[in-house]
Amino acid sequence: MPKWLVVDDEPSICWALTRLGESMGHEVTSVSSAEAALEAVRQLQPDVIVLDVRLPGMDGLTALGRLRDCCAGTPVVVITAFGDLDTAVQAVRRGAFEYLVKPFDLEQVERVLTRALTRRAPATAAPVSAPTAGLVGASPKMQEVFKRIALAAASEASVVLCGESGTGKELAARAIHQFSRRSQGPFVAVNVASLSPSLAESELFGHAKGSFTGAESQRDGLLVQADGGTLFLDEVADIPLPVQVKLLRVLEHGEVLPVGGNRPVATDFRVVSATHQDLPAKIEAGQFRHDLYFRLAAFRIDLPPLRQRQEDIIPLAEHFLNLTSTESVAVATLSAAACEELRRRPWYGNVRELRNAVEHAVIVARGGVIDVEQLPNPAATTWLTQQIAPPSLEASIADQVRRWSQSRLAAGEPAGDLYVRLLQMVEPPLFQAAMERYGQCVAAARALGLHRSTLRKKLDQYGLGDQDSPVGDELD
DSSP: OOEEEEEOSOHHHHHHHHHHHHHTTOEEEEESSHHHHHHHHHHHOOSEEEEESSOSSSOHHHHHHHHHHHOTTSOEEEEESSOOHHHHHHHHHTTOSEEEESSOOHHHHHHHHHHHTTSOOOOOOOOOOOOOSSOOOOSHHHHHHHHHHHHHHTSOOOEEEEOOTTSOHHHHHHHHHHTSTTTTSOEEEEEGGGSOHHHHHHHHHEEOTTSSTTOOSOEEOHHHHTTTSEEEEETGGGOOHHHHHHHHHHHHHSEEOOBTOSSOEEOOOEEEEEESSOHHHHHHTTSSOHHHHHHHOSEEEEOOOGGGOGGGHHHHHHHHHHHHOOSSSOOOEEOHHHHHHHHHSOOTTHHHHHHHHHHHHHHHHTTSEEOGGGSOOTHHHHHHHHHHOOHHHHHHHHHHHHHHHHHHHHTTOOHHHHHHHHHHHHHHHHHHHHHHHHSSHHHHHHHHTOOHHHHHHHHHHTTOOOTTSGGGTOOO
């Protein structure tokens, strides 16, 4: 009969897990402290341990390390109601078999413990470095993100981060690097959308002296500069097709051939990429190589939009309030009405938009209490959505798009072509409206939640750019 040891100071959790174990025909023993657990394992020799993080006396993560020492082959499932990125990383690093966030359903626990009883726990890993700032969230969706970051950091697999603009993809990439074995190496970030097709190859792969006009000396590309560390490719969907071929070869062979060079340069880096676009659709449209996609997307992490984790809005706002405090600006506080207003807004620009709103309010409130009137006018951030797709029309528009797509698919049109055609229908009026409203590319891109280089490229693509306007000359 398999034996469980449940370590939790909440009687209701112990009772529920005991009933679950007994229903599965297992023997369950529960204790309420880590100290009692260390005594119990010597006598019980359990087959699986369920361990809470917050316990009276010794905390669960400290106990996890000691349990690994005294019963190295026993899988430990860590549970917590107060998870964050640091907790998830420490749990994985210290050898936890699985990491579950309360509240959980018993079917989920049953599946995890069934797997745990058929496998041995992973070996203990190295100590954890300092936590990463910026990734804040207690919602179940963010707990899943923290868990997947921890799992990614413990491996060497390539990772693709997917999510809307402003959801924190670069912060996630930096966290993966920070908690990985390559943390002492460089973190080299490049926004592919900001590179022109003519410069992308030279920037990524480097060039030999005299390889083109202006190449007065040899220069190592970003792929070589990332040797021993992590290369972060932001807006990876915008890599030009000819460059995709060369990048695939580098990932397969670990060698870079500079532009104009005749001798490859060895490099060893871990690649983390990010995109807000649908890469499989880009593959269908012939705009992205499927073999490169599989190289880049060994492990996928989806960053949820802020509107899908509303319980994180106020903790994030308070986090940004603390970041804005300086010697000359006192820490501001949020009134109840301001908190309610922040929860009410849709935040189509996600965390980036929320941070901008908090910084605006701090400037206006001058370190006092922030009320609704100190927050930026929501019309300045949501007018595009209201113009293109007001909430009352969202269901109608979705239904029209669905019926239009189904009719085209029934006619035998390729799905990739449909995707491109739909973008061509929606994007031009949206971008034109944004430029008419703001007049400058940086401000319009911020309202749209796009990088300014992406918007510039789209404006040129649709013939909406104006050579006489300051769009191409403006500065951040």
